[in-house]
Amino acid sequence: MHFTCTQQTLSKALNTVSKAVTTRTTLPILKGILLETTGDNQLRLSASDLDLSIEKTITVSVSEPGAIVVSARLFSDIIRKLPNDTIEIHQMENNQILIRCMSSEFTIVGLPADEFPNIGIVLEQQSLFIEKEILKELIKKTSFAASIDESKGIIVGVLMDISLEQITMVALDGFRMAVNREKMDNKQEQRLVIAARILNEINKIMMDSEEETISMILDEKKAVITMQDTRIVLRLLEGEFIKYNDILPKNYNCRVILNRSDFLESIERASLLAKEGKNNLVKFSIEGESMEITSRSEEGTVRETVMIEKLGDNLEIGFNSKYVLDVLKVVTDEQIILQFNSSISPCVIKPVEGNAFEYLVLPVRIATN
Structure with a gap:
């Protein structure tokens, strides 16, 4: 195998296929990337962890066809560090490859291409x-x-x-x-x-x-x-x-409409004092037209107030702040609904209109004094 291409093109392709390379294996071949020149001046790069396989084809200038497996980490690091210029790659004897770019020259050891797993075909159903x-x-x-x-x-x-x-x-x-x-x-x-x-x-x-x-x-x-x-x-x-x-609750005893951004920012501040060893606990106290969000640790206490529209019962309930924040960070609606049944039942977060999303978060039991 002997081909030339630009550093930028090869580096970008390696970045894509490297996503399928695993470090959690004892098989050296799965830590590699298969380089394979095909017809019409094409180079196919392949990587696989057996669950995920990625192939990327790029246009190069091929002087001699061939195939070899190279260490994904080492080869990618070398290509990434080379200047943005033309790279020459030449397969030599004993599964070695020569990499040249301007004044740089590397020789690295590869593995035989026939040891690389067959990515296989999918029988279209x-x-x-x-x-x-x-x-x-x-x-x-x-x-x-x-x-x-x-x-x-x-x-x-x-x-x-x-x-x-x-x-x-x-x-x-x-x-x-x-x-x-x-x-x-x-x-x-x-x-x-x-x-x-x-x-x-x-x-x-x-x-x-x-x-x-x-x-x-x-x-x-x-x-x-x-x-x-x-x-x-x-x-x-x-x-x-x-x-x-079957998991999503069909009824509720307490329903709250609030501004997502205000809610997110309040929980982010309250979680600064939420201890990880105590489930990142924040407590919601829902009463009247407001929700108090509190948290405490040995280092202090915090209290936040968010204005709400409430229908139903008052409620005190605790949550792992991380689980609530994960939801609020991906939802984009300005107003959202929270639905509760009791202090030990899950909360459902949903849009004001329609059913585009539903998030269910289990509560954390609040210790009673």
Whole structure:
């Protein structure tokens, strides 16, 4: 293999495929990136952690075809540090490659290309087209609520529940749940679960894509997302996702309408004294036309007051401030509704009109003196 290209083009491509490189493996080949020259002066870069695989194709000047696997970390670091000029890469004997750029020259050891895992093909059973901006927003507004504990099984993923008229994305971790809906005409109904970690990497790649519509091809175990010169193959999570509609409370005893920004800023200030060892506890006291938000620690106390419109009972309830803040930071509505049943029942955060989102947050028990 022998080719030349610009430093900027190669560095950008490496940044994309590196998102599929894992450090949590004992297999050296999975810590690498496959470089493969194809016809018509094309270089295909591939990386895989077996759950997520990314291929990126760029235009280079090929003198000699070939393929080799290089250390993702070392090769990317070298290319990133080289001057913004033409880079020459030459595959030599014993799986070594020579990298030249202006006055710099590196020789590094690679691995045989035939040891790299086959990313494989997806037998198309269904296809889905989603507007990029819609998918980006849905991921941003739900993925944070998925569990980060790998032992929790399917709830490390985000459910995509696709009906003929809308797409609903759901994530939960046992302490909170995020549900977001977007109207969309679909040809078929489909339910699939994708690891939140993978969706977040896809979101980063979409930010660099100029395409307005994302194509997704599905079979029972895998999905392929195609964007410009990038192909992403991902493993779908298997199992039955929790019936989220059964979790959402249907009634309430206390309903509050308030300004989201005022509420967010008040909780951010109150959480400065919320102790992490005590569940970042902030207490809401809802009475009349105001909500008092308080927090205390050995270092002091804080009291914030937010004006509200209330319907129903007065209430005192405690929350982990982080879980409430995570919701308020992704919601963009100026006014929101909070619905409560009791001091030990979850709070539901929803829009004043429609059902575009519903967030459920479990309370923290407040110690009684």
